Amino acid sequence: MLSLVMTAVLAAGAAGDTWHDQLSWHDEQARMTVAANGGFTLSGPFGHRDIGPQTMRVDTASTLFNGLFAMAQDDLKQDSVTAISDGAFDHGQPIPCTCFETGVKWPYVWTRDLSYSVDLGLWKIDPLRARNGLRFKLSDVRDASLPQGLYVMQDTGSGGSWPISTDRVVWFLAAQHLLDDKAFADDVYRAVVDTLDQDRLYTFDPDMGLYRGETSFLDWREQTYPAWTADNVAFIAQSFALSTNVLHYEALQLAARLAEAHGDKAKMKSYADKAAALKTAINARFWRADRGMYMSYIGGDGTPYDTYDLLGTALAITGGVADGDRARQALAHYPTWPAGSPVIWPERPDQPIYHNRAIWPFVSAYALRAARTVNDPARIEHELRSIMRGAALSGSNMENYELATQATHVDEGKLSGPVVDSPRQLWSVAAYLDAVSEGVFGLTQEGKVEPKLPVALMPMLFGDRDSITLQMPDRRITLRRPRTLHGDLLVAGKTTQHGDETIVTLKAIDTPSAPLRTDTPLYAPQPPAAPVITADDKGWRVEVDGKAVLYADGQRMGRIDGNTYISQGATPPCVSATRVGEQGVESLHSPIVCAGEPTRLTEGWPREWKVPVSGRYRIALSYENNHGPINTGVTAAVKMLVMHCDGSAAQRVPIVMPHSVGEQQSTYGTVTVKAGATCHFALEQGFNMSDLSHFAHFTGGKGGSDGPLNDARMGDLLIAPAAGTP
Numbered sequence: 001m002l003s004l005v006m007t008a009v010l011a012a013g014a015a016g017d018t019w020h021d022q023l024s025w026h027d028e029q030a031r032m033t034v035a036a037n038g039g040f041t042l043s044g045p046f047g048h049r050d051i052g053p054q055t056m057r058v059d060t061a062s063t064l065f066n067g068l069f070a071m072a073q074d075d076l077k078q079d080s081v082t083a084i085s086d087g088a089f090d091h092g093q094p095i096p097c098t099c100f101e102t103g104v105k106w107p108y109v110w111t112r113d114l115s116y117s118v119d120l121g122l123w124k125i126d127p128l129r130a131r132n133g134l135r136f137k138l139s140d141v142r143d144a145s146l147p148q149g150l151y152v153m154q155d156t157g158s159g160g161s162w163p164i165s166t167d168r169v170v171w172f173l174a175a176q177h178l179l180d181d182k183a184f185a186d187d188v189y190r191a192v193v194d195t196l197d198q199d200r201l202y203t204f205d206p207d208m209g210l211y212r213g214e215t216s217f218l219d220w221r222e223q224t225y226p227a228w229t230a231d232n233v234a235f236i237a238q239s240f241a242l243s244t245n246v247l248h249y250e251a252l253q254l255a256a257r258l259a260e261a262h263g264d265k266a267k268m269k270s271y272a273d274k275a276a277a278l279k280t281a282i283n284a285r286f287w288r289a290d291r292g293m294y295m296s297y298i299g300g301d302g303t304p305y306d307t308y309d310l311l312g313t314a315l316a317i318t319g320g321v322a323d324g325d326r327a328r329q330a331l332a333h334y335p336t337w338p339a340g341s342p343v344i345w346p347e348r349p350d351q352p353i354y355h356n357r358a359i360w361p362f363v364s365a366y367a368l369r370a371a372r373t374v375n376d377p378a379r380i381e382h383e384l385r386s387i388m389r390g391a392a393l394s395g396s397n398m399e400n401y402e403l404a405t406q407a408t409h410v411d412e413g414k415l416s417g418p419v420v421d422s423p424r425q426l427w428s429v430a431a432y433l434d435a436v437s438e439g440v441f442g443l444t445q446e447g448k449v450e451p452k453l454p455v456a457l458m459p460m461l462f463g464d465r466d467s468i469t470l471q472m473p474d475r476r477i478t479l480r481r482p483r484t485l486h487g488d489l490l491v492a493g494k495t496t497q498h499g500d501e502t503i504v505t506l507k508a509i510d511t512p513s514a515p516l517r518t519d520t521p522l523y524a525p526q527p528p529a530a531p532v533i534t535a536d537d538k539g540w541r542v543e544v545d546g547k548a549v550l551y552a553d554g555q556r557m558g559r560i561d562g563n564t565y566i567s568q569g570a571t572p573p574c575v576s577a578t579r580v581g582e583q584g585v586e587s588l589h590s591p592i593v594c595a596g597e598p599t600r601l602t603e604g605w606p607r608e609w610k611v612p613v614s615g616r617y618r619i620a621l622s623y624e625n626n627h628g629p630i631n632t633g634v635t636a637a638v639k640m641l642v643m644h645c646d647g648s649a650a651q652r653v654p655i656v657m658p659h660s661v662g663e664q665q666s667t668y669g670t671v672t673v674k675a676g677a678t679c680h681f682a683l684e685q686g687f688n689m690s691d692l693s694h695f696a697h698f699t700g701g702k703g704g705s706d707g708p709l710n711d712a713r714m715g716d717l718l719i720a721p722a723a724g725t726p
């Protein structure tokens with residue numbers, strides 16, 4: 001059985017593979033030797049790489065471990081530049097910036113890449129470049145007719161960027177470490193207030209208590225979302241992602257701390273209350289008790305999706321959203337393979353290798369942090385070895401690896417990959433450095449030394465030595481071997497300080513950690529075709545092709561075979577279906593089909609509607625947005641639909657119209673109305689990324705150097721009854 005083989009491989013690695021000078025993997029070897037100049041030479045499948053002496057160094061029993069730490073610093077030197085460039089900005093001409101570039105194939109600064117890299121410790125190593133890069137991703141507004149402010153930029157992306165992608169708030173995860181510079185701290189406070197207020201207006205759903213938008217970093221939608229979103233990303237804009245909501249939670253907490261520091265107690269309480277409510281909503285909406293895991297994303301109506309991602313899971317644990325037993329369960333139940341942990345699970349059998357069937361070292365580093373949070377020595381060791389192995393066999397800190405082989409390319413025809421891979425990828429470099437400084441030596445973000453070192457790593461790191469050392473420019477950390485090793489995790493026993501040296505004598509403890517989960521199927525089944533729904537005298541008849549699981553209006557209705565009925569009430573249902581595979585793993589959902597026909601208002605603005613029945617209604621627009629391709633750009637059209645009904649308070653619904661293929665339906669909002677009321681609808685101009693001054697440098701599409709563009713060809717206003725209460 002595959003699970004038995006995987007368990008044996010993992011056990012062999014834990015028990016006997018010391019990796020002192022070399023490691024072997026799939027008939028390939030990497031070997032590290034010490035050079036005469038105090039540097040190192042790494043030899044492997046890639047050839048040879050000479051690594052000079054570095055500012056920081058580690059002294060352990062493993063020359064391989066020591067040399068790979070030096071290689072990560074050498075990679076970081078090459079990523080430390082004075083100018084950046086990208087073909088879509090300033091026609092590819094160099095842009096002065098004393099900052100970090102993203103990698104060999106990505107010589108630019110991207111919001112999420114830089115932010116995760118800085119949070120993974122680059123703020124300590126080069127705060128100047130970290131701040132400069134973060135400042136580069138701030139912008140004011142170039143359209144004087146719009147509300148002014150200082151905003152974090154969402155880079156070009158799915159459907160024309162924000163608010164389809166909404167993880168720009170990851171910027172605050174990085175910026176919080178660099179507040180010792182007053183001018184920068186002032187910018188951070190202004191930006192967190194303006195950015196969060198804007199996100200609250202356009203992406204927050206008060207019924208669900210969550211922020212809408214795409215999963216953070218997993219932005220190649222065909223790899224992780226249903227195939228039918230390839231040409232229609234309105235579903236993604238309507239949906240909710242675990243990772244992006246956790247990032248908003250972190251940003252709200254930072255806003256509360258900064259408001260308190262500025263003496264604004266009312267604002268502090270407001271942000272703190274919003275953060276607490278968001279944490280509650282995340283745990284209520286994303287936790288899947290039958291899996292003991294947090295779902296990666298859910299539909300706009302709350303429909304559960306049997307899909308999971310490691311970054312979202314790790315962030316929920318390290319950010320304090322997942323507490324106690326849930327944190328331990330979420331990590332313990334997340335599957336892994338001998339080479340490392342996949343960034344998504346289950347995988348997609350019809351997609352090439354990139355996010356699908358892949359290990360990303362920066363995500364592994366966050367998983368390592370999560371494992372430290374819950375005291376899981378097996379996972380700490382597993383993620384550390386994965387990060388080391390990939391770097392050693394590749395001769396650089398690569399962007400990603402194929403899951404089973406940890407190769408940088410596997411030839412499988414149209415499924416080959418990783419489709420794109422880059423040496424010295426910045427967040428992979430940061431991941432290695434963090435795996436050493438925090439993962440092994442226990443240097444936390446707050447500057448404390450709190451080692452949590454698996455006993456299984458003692459043969460590799462200590463050998464027959466009494467101590468190991470991390471030497472940094474301003475401090476030295478020494479870990480001393482404990483007298484006894486009765487336990488599975490080494491933590492601080494006695495800590496002493498001698499000048500700039502922290503000396504920690506370790507002690508072994510037993511932890512209640514679970515074994516690595518290696519028994520899950522690799523793939524989810526393929527989803528069924530869209531259900532067919534019709535009305536007859538028995539109710540709403542739903543037909544599917546074969547056996548499936550039926551969902552209606554966000555709720556799991558149960559398994560069906562061929563057809564079933566849903567009671568015909570006042571609200572026509574919206575349905576989708578999944579297939580069930582090995583171990584009960586469900587596919588992604590089929591396309592969503594809604595019964596009945598919406599009311600269509602076709603006149604010019606304002607438009608008028610007489611309410612037939614009291615209740616909740618979904619409001620959307622048919623539209624066409626041909627201002628850019630589906631996968632990139634900054635011209636998602638964003639409007640605010642304002643509804644007044646017979647003098648009652650106005651209800652406001654943000655409408656997002658992503659780049660489209662022909663005519664499609666926008667995102668929807670939900671309103672509550674009374675029978676007999678006459679309602680008038682008007683449109684107000686919204687906001688998109690093309691409105692930011694920074695995108696005047698964008699030359700890769702519309703809405704850039706030719707001026708802001710936030711518009712679409714709008715058709716009918718669509719009104720349909722909405723089911724129940726979320």
